[in-house]
Amino acid sequence: MGLLTKKSRAGADEPPHFPMHVLLVLATLYAIYPVLWVLSIAFSGRQNLAIADVPPDPTFWDRLRTVVPWPAEVSLSNFRSLFADQxxxxxxxxxxxxxxxxxxxxxxxxxxxxxxxxxxxxxxxxxxxxxxxxxxxxxxxxxxxxxxxxxxxxxxxxxxxxxxxxxxxxxxxxxxxxxxxxxxxxxxxxxxxxxxxxxxxxxxxxxxxxxxxxxxxxxxxxxxxxxxxxxxxxxxxxxxxxxxxxxxxxxxxxxxxxxxxxxxxxxxxxxxxxxxxxxxxxxxxxxxxxxxxxxxxxx
Amino acid sequence: MSERPDETEKEPSHRLRFGAGLLVATLLVAGVGHRLLSTALGETARFGEDRRAVVSLRALTDLVARAGDGEAVRSVVAGFAAAQPRVAATRVVLFDGVSLEASTDPADSGDDAAPRRLKREEKELYDRGQRLRAAIETNRAEGGARKDEVEKERLADGSLSLAAPIEREGDVVGMVETRRVPPPPAPRPSLLTTLSYVVAPVVLFALLSLVLGDRRAPLGALAAILLAGTAWGYAAQSSAKLSRARTALEADVAASVKESAAKAQELLAALPAPAAPEAPADGAAPEAVPAPSPAPLDPAEWDSDAFRRPLGLSDGAGNVDAAKVAAAIASASATIRRSSLLLGAIALLLLGFVGLGGLAAFLRTLKTHRTAYAYVVPAMVGMVLLVFFPFVYGIVLSFTDQTIYNSNAPLTEIWVGFKNYVSILTDFRVARTAADGALVFNYQNFYWTLWVTIAWTVTNVTYGVVVGLILALILNTKGLALKPAYRVLLILPWAMPNYITALIWQGMFHQQFGVVNQFVQMLGMEPVSWFETPATSFFTAWATNGWLSFPFMMVISLGALQSIPADLYEAARVDGASRWQQFTAITLPSLKPALVPAIILSVVWTFNMFNIIYLVTAGQPAGSTEILITQSYKFAFQKYQYGYAAAYSTVIFGILLVYGVFQNRMTKATEAI
CATH class of the missing domain: 1.10.3720.10 (MetI-like)
Known part of the structure; x- marks a missing residue:
């Protein structure tokens, strides 16, 4: 009995998991962001360093688009010409x-x-x-x-x-x-x-x-x-x-x-x-x- | 019991040992000596052949320059070639009209006979002449002698092909190329004589050892004396041989200068007043000026080096400058003396090693542990050849001022002692005050780079430990969902090849297209030129390395955390310890055994983290963000100062070694407590 109560008390003593998940998600984003970014350039079918073109007078959302690692169009052409032309x-x-x-x-x-x-x-x-x-x-x-x-x-x-x-x-x-x-x-x-x-x-x-x-x-x-x-x-x-x-x-x-x-x-x-x-x-x-x-x- | 008498039985006598030692040592002396002597004799012969070739070529160019062009040139070339049995072919090229003006080459007969225009496939020939012209212009402009004005090329069959420019009134107007017949084989020292330098001392030792008896000291002394005698004798013999060869060579060259001069005078005299009929044909030459009478031939000039500077060893009339030759011979003899002293010393060590039983002991050890050595030897040979030898060679290089320009020179000639170290370590001019009172840093200074390296290492390791530890503590929470997924994703930066990481981050910090500046602009700020100030540039490299180094610390800490028994925390809680108290009293001490080695390792890694700096900042701006290892690479492969770079690297090794020893002491001390 004594053991059990101790255990439950220890469980209650644990900090809540939610902030931990927030921190871990942030850290994971930090860790995989450059990797995602490589992936999206690789599959973008373009040679550009930037994922999206910025219009002349960009709004906040245009800017946001440029930092989201997702290519404008998904294409395998970079891979194809990497092996065919290079x-x-x-x-x-x-x-x-x-x-x-x-x-x-x-x-x-x-x-x-x-x-x-x-x-x-x-x-x-x-x-x-x-x-x-x-x-x-x-x-x-x-x-x-x-x-x-x-x-x-x-x-x-x-x-x-x-x-x-x-x-x-x-x-x-x-x-x-x-x-x-x-x-x-x-x-x-x-x-x-x-x-x-x-x-x-x-x-x-x-x-x-x-x-x-x-x-x-x-x-x-x-x-x-x-x-x-x-x-x-x-x-x-x-x-x-x-x-x-x-x-x-x-x-x-x-x-x-x-x-x-x-x-x-x-x-x-x-x-x-x-x-x-x-x-x-x-x-x-x-x-x-x-x-x-x-x-x-x-x- | 049975082995002991066996061993003493096998123990060879002092006589045999010293005899064998003397044999090996004299073989070494005579063998190496023979090889050195035959190389030197070959070089002397080649030197003579080269000089005779240059003399005849220079004589011919002087002749051609005076003959002008046309028939006159052909007649002097033919006449001169007839008197020179060692010249296989001569060709004269004039730039004006790209013509082959004269040729005695058997290939240029029939339809191809000179004079004619050069053919397309003879571009090589024309280029050679232009190369000479460019060389002369360069040397004149620089006021020095850097590019060859007489080109020498050894063809596949051992014969020489030479080319020298034809100069008229200071302009290079053409080129004479000669091909010599292959030289006769160089004289070789007799093998029998060399062998006698081995046989004589050994026989003498055998006879005298009968008198001396089997006693170590006298036999050792006798062998040493005989060895010294051998070395001295062989050196004296070589010296004499070489000096005879050199004397004969000088006389021969002087004679050939005299002979060429006589022939040239004769041919010149036979020419029908050369320049006079030419002058009117040459529209540019005014009528009033009479054709310049050519300067008399100067045969003393012909015996020259590749920059057409006369060697001055003879006077052109067949007389050798005895004093100069004697000096050259003396310096050659001094070299022989030095190398034979060195050789003798090595041979003496060998004699001692064999004679005093070192070899026997060595062979015994080899035999007893032969299995073990057989297993170790392959790896050891590889390590010695490609790790330890390069290491030692690098340290040796650090005492020279080798650069890309003198990398073929022997190391003794470019030896500078501690100069590189002194100039690296004693230059404290890290910063100076500019005219406007601002501090200007000298980014090439060693101490600046050292400071950057230390800042780099400390900040990176701290960041790695802090972030890694925090993540490990969170991941260690009991019952946390998705733990394995987080773990795998968080290790990703470590798993990526770091050169790829470096190049990605370099792109992310791109001033115009980089994603970091997009974030900056999203927050409404101006884009930053990351690589243009030292601080921001350092930050880019630091951010890259921080990103790729925290997972290592995280994994290490997590492993250590998981091995802490839960009872400890329970006991602490029962005693009413707070969370912070638990952390400092239980968690940190339990982490120490795993974290300390990891930190030590990570310090060395970060200190030597070449790829990140080299690929992300490349030292920009102006080398301010170089760390020691990338700086030494720059010295070696961008400034080509091999010796200086080697000294720089040796200093880095010294720092790491001191760190290693210090860290070893520290860990031992902390373990003892």
């Missing part, structure tokens, strides 16, 4: 190839290294892990000049996908290694020891026992690597100067950077590029968050 399909393809290759290379490197850091004790282990952590602090621009010199001038990989894949997969390694190591640490060793007694080799144990058990973490790492490649802008903008080799981010910037004002193409492209990552992100963000905070707590 080399956007090539750019997305470049991005996809680079991101997938980055994922494969990055995850392979990160898995093996994380396994060694988690399971073996060897000279250089601590130094190796700390150096991975410190490398996260290297400012991007400090790396950019030497990377440019190494990849473009020495290895002659400017404007190639290979150059980007190499750069992306190595920059993604430290985070992936720390995240995977954390997960490997939680996998009990009994299984591996049993397999060892049964005469399994270290490689068999890694491929057949540990990796299958670590599937969720490997999946998150893979998606992180993929997003690194898919969303990266500045390195690609620096290394690539052939239009045919642009990745999607560089290409999108091409539509609205400088004196170019093709907002319709930009918005349509942004929608195309964002849908996969936003979906993946919403699906996986809780794992990413735990990985991020776990890494920094340990550091």
């Amino acid at each position: 080399p956007f399909a090539t750019w997305v393809l470049n991005s996809a190839i680079v991101s997938i290759a980055t994922t494969v290379v990055g995850v392979f490197l990160a898995c093996t290294a994380a396994y060694a850091f988690s399971r073996f004790r060897f000279p250089g282990r601590r130094v190796g892990m700390m150096s991975f952590l410190v490398s996260q602090m290297f400012p991007g621009t400090l790396m950019l000049i030497p990377l440019y010199i190494i990849l473009v001038k020495w290895l002659n990989l400017g404007s190639t996908r290979t150059g980007l894949v190499l750069a992306y997969s190595t920059t993604a390694i430290p985070f992936c290694v720390w995240m995977l190591k954390g997960y490997f640490d939680t996998i009990p060793r009994d299984l591996e020891e049993a397999a060892l007694i049964d005469g399994a080799s270290s490689a068999t144990i890694f491929w057949r026992i540990v990796l299958p058990l670590a599937k969720p973490a490997v999946a998150v790492t893979a998606l992180f690597s993929f997003m690194t490649g898919w969303n990266e802008f500045i390195l690609a903008a620096t290394l690539i100067d052939k239009e045919a080799m642009y990745t999607a981010p560089v290409g999108l910037r091409f539509f609205v950077g400088g004196f170019s004002q093709q907002w319709g193409y930009f918005a349509a492209g942004a929608v195309v590029v964002s849908i996969p990552v936003v979906a993946l992100f919403l699906f996986l963000q809780k794992y990413l968050v735990s990985g991020l905070t776990a890494g920094s707590v340990k550091g």
Whole structure:
């Protein structure tokens, strides 16, 4: 009885929900307004930044019309000509190839290294892990000049996908290694020891026992690597100067950077590029968050 | 028990170790030395070939300039080419009439024989001449030597193609192009001699070690002495070889100058008084002035660099300026000495490493942990090549003044020490007072940018934490309807790729069409030019980053809030604690373990938030809203000051490192309490 009364009293003590809903709706509007705005430009069928034309002597309602993110007419023409008239399909393809290759290379490197850091004790282990952590602090621009010199001038990989894949997969390694190591640490060793007694080799144990058990973490790492490649802008903008080799981010910037004002193409492209990552992100963000905070707590 | 004797058995003797060490070290010295020497010999040979080529070309241009045009040119070209066995083909192009005036190229025979108009597909040839003319005009206008006045191009078969301008009375009227026959292969140092620098010390060591016995100190000293001897010997040998090659080269070039001069005089003398019949034909030349007698040839001018400045190593009559050559040789020898000292030091370290058992220990460790290393190596190699090496290289660059113009120069030549750091860190002229008493800020100053960066980081993180925390507290209300929908929509800004966010917001702040100004006008105010004052421009970037960063804090806080046991609040309520007391005594302390790392992380992210600043404000106006990271990018890729930008980035790294260490101490200290 006592418990029950307490509970009901606690319930009565809760503040009313209505103002909370008001606040949340306002916040949500704030959060989605720019997104709606991109959507409406994308579907407006025009290249304009403004949704509606303002008459010469606008009333309050004319003004209001310009800030409501709904296009005057809904049309898919921006999407159609984005793929038909602009080399956007090539750019997305470049991005996809680079991101997938980055994922494969990055995850392979990160898995093996994380396994060694988690399971073996060897000279250089601590130094190796700390150096991975410190490398996260290297400012991007400090790396950019030497990377440019190494990849473009020495290895002659400017404007190639290979150059980007190499750069992306190595920059993604430290985070992936720390995240995977954390997960490997939680996998009990009994299984591996049993397999060892049964005469399994270290490689068999890694491929057949540990990796299958670590599937969720490997999946998150893979998606992180993929997003690194898919969303990266500045390195690609620096290394690539052939239009045919642009990745999607560089290409999108091409539509609205400088004196170019093709907002319709930009918005349509942004929608195309964002849908996969936003979906993946919403699906996986809780794992990413735990990985991020776990890494920094340990550091 | 059984392993111990095994190991001591395997332990090699000092004799063997130092012997092996000496072998490896001398191999390094001799191998690298051999390579350096053959490169240097090749370069010397090429240098000589280039200079002979320039001498013959300059002699010919002087001849052609004096011969005028027509038959005279063809006769001097043919005569000169006959005396120059190393010239494969000569072509003379005159701009006036776009003609190929003379040619000894086998391709220009029959229908194509000179003189004729240049063909369309020979535009390259004409352009080359115009390039030379432009170069000379530029150099004259600037009063310097920046563009090549003699073009050298190495063709695919190793032969040289050169072009030099024909000048008459200060005007460039044409061009002579010659193609040389491929040069004979450069002399190479003998491999046998080099090998003897490995065999001799090792054999000597083997013999002497029999006398010294298997004692560490004497054997080590012996090996070190032998190594030093080897390095010194090889350096002395290389030095002598190179100086002989250089001396021979100078004599050869001087002789070729003399020879060309003699031939040129002979051909000039054979010309039938060149300019006299030409003058009346040239309508512009007044009758009264007699044809200017051409200045005498100056063979000393011919041995010149790409800007037609004479090298002055010989006098044109076949005599070498011994003092100048000796100085050149001495400076080359000094370079050899320096590099062999460095090489010797590295070899000595290697000897010590192998001889004192470092290598054995290293190999043992590798072997014991081979599985672990096999797993780590792929990632480590990638990291070393594309993360750590670039990092170190960047720091090295920061001590040079590399720019786009000297990016091919060796780093030692553009080494400036701490100059970049000094000019970044000790320039405190952030603001000055203008004539009208107003403060004028220097937006390029490091401390201005640092201040902007700190303001940027603090305001953004504060905003993110406050908004994120408030939303998390609301979302954490028990029994709230539509919670998952709110949550997903509120995470959206974080999920969007941030370069897209940045570009959208930049568009939203557009002065004429941007939606923000539509709101402003809706409220009856004048539209704002957001990117034209530092404060409003900063605000645009801040609003963008605030929008995309609050969801992270919200998610973190929400996770932490949900893990607070409800009993705590109940107990507090029983004790009569107010809502505010509950918040400060229960909620905030429970949030701390999750929020502190998130804030630390978010500070680093915001500090380095390149995309937002770069894409939203791009530093407008006048670089006032740059943060450190975008500023260093500007120095590197817009002003092309690579060295300065590298120093700038290193300073950023230093700041982050100090922050990292400090934050580590702080969290440890707070955890201890």
